[in-house]
Every structure is written in structure tokens, then in C-alpha cells.
Amino acid sequence: MSSTMRAFVLTGPRQGAVHEVPSPRAVPGEVVVDVERAGVCGTDVEFFTGEMAYLHQGHAAYPMRLGHEWSGTVSAVGDGVDAAWLGRRVMGDTMLGDRTCRRCRKGHQHTCENRQEVGIRGGRAGALAERVAVPAWSLHALPDAVDPVLGALVEPGGNALRAARAAAVGEGDRVLVLGPGTIGLLTAMFLRATGAEVHLLGLGDSSFARGLGFAHVWTRETLPELPFDAVVDASGAAALPSLAVDLVEPAGRVVYIGLSGQRSELDTRALVFKDVTAVGILSASPGLADTIAAYAAGTVDPRPLVGATVGLDRVGAVLAGERFAAPKVHIDPRL
Template sequence: MGNATVRAFVIAGPGRAEVRDAPAPVPGPGEAVVDVERCGVCGTDAEFFSGEMTYLHTGEAVYPMRIGHEWAGVVSAAGSDVDGSWVGRRVTGDTMLGCGRCTRCVGGRQHLCAERHEIGIRRGWPGALATRLPVPVRALHELPVDPPVDAELGALVEPGANAVRAVRAALPAERLLVVGPGTIGLLCALFAAAEGVEVHLLGLTPSSLEFARSLGFPAWTAAELPALPFDAVIDASNAPSLPARAVALVEPGGRVVLIGIAGEPSVVDSRSLVLKDVTAVGVLSGSGGLAGAIERYASGAVDPRPLVAATVGLDEVADVLAGRRRPEWGAAPKIHVDPRR
């Protein structure tokens, strides 16, 4: 295979995917091309594979799709109007690519732009489950060399940035409950603990709770949860009943942060919000939290590496998205992909 093509994981339809050759990206104005070293897969990617993802039903995404939005790599080419010193730098980047012209973009809220592309998710921008990825330079974040943030940590910046924003929204708090001990929930716990917060997790399966405990956090089922006052609750689950449960569990005057998305509407009684004087905050994307995640990883204040169960090649991605995990991977929630394998 020459430089004119890249290997890419492509979803052709629900439950149908293959690794195929695709045209190599050429950097346009304001763009760079990144040689991808690591890419994480998440629940959103699994929903695209199953056909359940909402964007497929609204027309904001269509098959065939190239997914992957949690990534790190090295810049290998830059557009003619881009500073050539970008080439050779290890980077990660924002998933949300706003138009750059509308009121939301100009106001620093490009992740809410109505015309935004989302890498590997929305409006056809190709994802990072490929050997090369085109990215606008304005979306790039350089990863530090000293102390180093390597490709594995770099691919954990995007989910970490979501956690950064969720924790910021939950503070100030002395005691925090995180609902859902998946990747985002565990990252929320790690970032909150780095701020000196006492963190508890609420989960369902014995394996996920045991893994959370292995990271040093108290983790409970609903039946076991102690009657403690929680100043804030972060819902990082995908269960439609749990946002209301979060409101019920938070202390009056506390904060509820909603970062999980259920497959069907979640019902929250607004009277509970009013009568408890609760602040409820929704978090969409890691935009605005990327630099914070990089800083915490570089300083060692947060170490997300234990969350990565394994690193596989592109040929194994379909099995991962279908939920087929090797027993030796254990209970860690995150799978990484090295597209060069």
C-alpha cells in the first residue's frame, strides 16, 4: 500500500464493518494530517455499530461511517497556510469542529454550533480508527514531552476532558457520588479525588464495582448505598431512571451533573429540583476541558492508565464493538486501538 491510501475501520451498516483501504487525507487550508498512534472506542462507537445511535435516525450521521474520536498521534503534514512547526508534534484534539463564524463559535461554544462536524460522529468527518486523520489545526492540542504525555495517555484526553467538565460543574463539594462506574464515571472519580473530594460510586455489576474498589473508591449497589449526605451527584450512566435518582440522592442546595445519555427519555420531576433548590447541569463533550485533562495527566495528579484493559488492532474492533471481550482483559472498561497493527 502506498501513501495514497490509509487503512480504516468502516461501518457499512448495523452489525456490518470491515477494514478497508481509503483515500489518504490531504491537508486543506487550516488543516493538519495526523498519523494515529492510539484511538479509544466507547459506547457511542458501539451504538453506531449496533445502529442505535440517535444521529443515525436524525440524519446527522449516515453509513458508511468511519468512527473514532478519542485519539493521539503525530502530525505528519500541514496545509500550506499552517505553521510547519506542527509537523512532528504529538497531539490530540477536540472532537467538536464548529463553523467558526456563528455566535456560538465566536463566543467560545463551538461544541454547540448547529453546523458543527464531530470527528468520527457527525456530518461525515472521518474518524481516528484509521492510520491517518485530517484535523483543523485550531482543534489540536500538543501533548507535553517533559513530563511526557504519551500516545496512550493522549488517547485518554478526550474522555478525561468530559470528566474535567463534569467535575468542574459538580464543585464545590466535599462528598460526591458518581453514578455509573464506566470509563467516564471512573475518570470523574479520579479527577474529583485529585481535587480533594471524597468520592463514592454507585453501580450494578459486581465486576465493575470491584474494579472501582481496586482504584481505591468506595463502590456500592443501590441496596448497599449508605445514607450519606452527597453535596453533588454526577450521573454518568445510560439508565433512564437514574437522573431522577441523582436528584433524590443529592443534598438540598447541591448540584446534579448529567453527562450520561440514556437510549430513551429520562424523566425528572422539576418540582424536586425547585423544592430542593438543586442546580442541574448538562455536559456535552470535552470541549473546554482538554487542556485541564492534559495538565492533570502530565503532572501525575491523575493516572488513567489502569482503565485501559488492552490495545488491539483494527481487525479486532468489530468484536470489541459487539461486546466480545477476551477473559484475560479483566474488568477495566477501556479498549484502545493501534491502527498501525
């Protein structure tokens, strides 16, 4: 293994480039993975613009290496790691709890106060690079049916799967997803697999979502007056959390997975008077294994969401707003 590698390094707001950096080493308990695909996420864009809250809360600082949606092949293992991981195709959990606190012991390591997040929090370098080092316990093996593209879609898919399950809908139910971006469309795919009637609400052109087989795609102006048993807010708009409660049926469920860049307000009296259940989804961690299984079985195929696969030298342009025909952009560090 080379002593150096190429990685995209973000040095400040809107300042980033590909650098030659030291290759990670497999320290005890960890592995090194040769990255085959890494997705660019809205969180990465917030770090690029400088808006990400972690930068202002002390959880992250420049310079940093982004990339938390990835797949690849294990190329080195550290002491104490089963050598059977060598050569295996894997993806990994983003959330790395300390594994000792009360939350971790209760199985909620993704909410650990002391957690690292790969490419996001606590100085843990991400996968917009030729290689990434992660704890062996965070790995999930990928079956042959889950190719590198699907592997890098497991992390966003895990978030979406959890959101779809939190909606608690099925045959005969109607659900509305606010925000038809990557997470919203993934959530809609998992909801469709339950047999529910899925509607989407966005800002404009609905052709892409309709091309994925979703017939009910609306704007705020065209949304019909229908009873929605659940509403999933996958948007980044500060006004939509309140709208979700307005639109859901009494005794329904509202699921919040989108995050706005500014504070959103919600009148809890509306929740109480309508007897609505509200659920927040933070992380993919509890849904990763089932997402891999769903992809392997073909229950959900999100590959059409990937509009382009480019090399590391295009990361800066993608973060700055370069757009393609589909919402998700993948990076192949080998290009």
C-alpha cells in the same frame, strides 16, 4: 505517504470491516496525523448497533469511519498551517464548529448547530484508521509526559474534568458518581483530586473500582443513607437522572454527563423544592487543555482504565461486545 491506508469502515448496523481507503490529504488549514492510539467509546457502539440518535436526525449516515478519542503525530500540513506542527505529538478536539455563528463567537463552538464531530457527525472521518485529517486549529500539543495512551484519554478526560468541576466540591464534601464506567471512573479520579470523599454506585462487581483506590463502591441495595453534596450521573440508565435528584442534598448539585438510549424523565418540582442546581455536560472541548496539564502533572493517571490495546482487525469484535479486564479498549492502527 502512501496513497491508501487501512481504516475500519462501518457500512450499516453491525456491519463493518477494515477497508483499504484513500489516504487523507492535508487541505488548506488542515493537517494529517499518523494515528498512534484511538479509543473505542460508547458512542461508537451506538453507531455500530444503529441506535445513535444522529443516524435518525440526519447528522450522520453510513458508511462512516468512527474514532474521536485519539493521539498521534502530525505527518503533513496544508497551506496556511504553521510548518512547526510537523512531527509534533498531538490530540485533537472532537467538536468542530463553523467558527462564524453566534455560539462559536461566544466561545461555545462545541454547541455549534453546524458543527462537524470527528468520527461522529457531518461526514468527518474518524481516527479508527492509520491516519486522520483535522483542522489545525483543533489540535492540542502533547508534552513528553503525556504518552500516546494518555493522549487518547484526553478527550474522555476532558468530559470528566468538566463534570467534576461542575459538581463544585472539595475538602469536606461528599459526592456520589452513578455509573462506574470509563467516564464515571475518570470523573471520580478528578473528584478525588479535589479532596472530596468520593462514592460510586454501580450494578455489580466493585473489585475494579476498589483496585483503583475507591473504597466506597455500592449497589442500589447497599448504598448507605448518607448526605451527598453532589451527584454525578455518568450512567446510561433512563431511571438514574431522577434518582440523582432524590439522592442529592438540598442546595446541592446534580451533574448529567451520561446519556440513555431512551427518554428519561425528571420531575422539576424536586429540583425546585430542594433548591438543586442541575448541570449538563456535552463535550470535552472546554476542558482539553486542563486535562492535558493534569495528566502531565500526574494529578490524575487514567492509564489503568485501558484493558487492552488491539489492532484495527479487532474493532468489530470490540464494538460487538468483546470485553477485557478494564473498561476502555484502545486501537493501535500500526498493529
